[in-house]
Amino acid sequence: MMRTGGLITCILFFFLYLSGASAMRPVMKKRREPCKRLELFFHDIVYNGKNAENATSTIVAAPEGANRTILAGQNHFGNVVVFDDPITLDNNLHSTPVGRAQGMYIYDRKDTFCSWLGFTFALNSTEHQGTLSFIGADPLLNKTRDISVVGGTGDFSLAKGIATIMTDAYEGEVYFRLHVDIKLYECW
Template sequence: MTLYFQDYSGGPNATVIEITGHPDGLLGFTRFGAIFCTDDPITEGFAESSAQIARAQGLYVTSALDGSNTHVLISIVFTNEEYKGSTLEVQGSSAQFERVREVAVVGGTGKFRLARGYATFETIHYDHTLYYAVIQCNVTVLHY
């Protein structure tokens, strides 16, 4: 399954915020101990105007002293007709400076009960003036 996270890390419609905050207001993705909350829309296609099928809701924590890894705790909460109310639970260490990052799918609910597998994330578009990124997520799972 391929999903597209529509990620805004700034501006009035931010979908990622730093919980720990910082005096200068800049997000500290590489600052050890920084904690972020996210609620990204997930679409079926690359374009932001593509049909929304889910939300990515959860936390990221910069967990490496040098800022190279974040620990990811994300629920992919489906909102589309086919999987509405079902979730996939993604967790693991994400090497945030790698082109493709891989984390585990550790569970799921609804149509994805007992899901196990993996998800890869790749930032395929970034506009730093809008603080906007499109992250392609490929999910491979086994479930009942």
């Protein structure tokens, strides 16, 4: 049997443990500045059955009975598009590319325009060599959307951060240009 003094000591140590544990919990850090920031544009030209020489993306899967040269109705739900788009430093499609955006987007909501993005920027310029990989939801009707930067290679080895995407321009369902503001918070 434990004595009263021993019980009080145990209780005291328990409360000290709890107060120490709460003191050791992570504290919310102040928002820090990015270690690297890039602003780039990528240009997507969807194949529509007539523009094979200019197309940089194509529908590779569609809902049953849908046409793979025209995006499906009902917010394009079920379409899967693979792309290999030029990346430029400005919003001009004819500017010299600094790399390629390569990946896919999947229209994944029936009730609104939304897609899931998984892609890589492969940069090959005098300023940057390497890749950045992105993943996340893209609710297309929002003015700005944030997706995760989940890694990289070369100049961006092990990079992590946030990319804010804005639709800069679009022409029907054949062409769109995205402005991508990349803020890296882990740079090696």
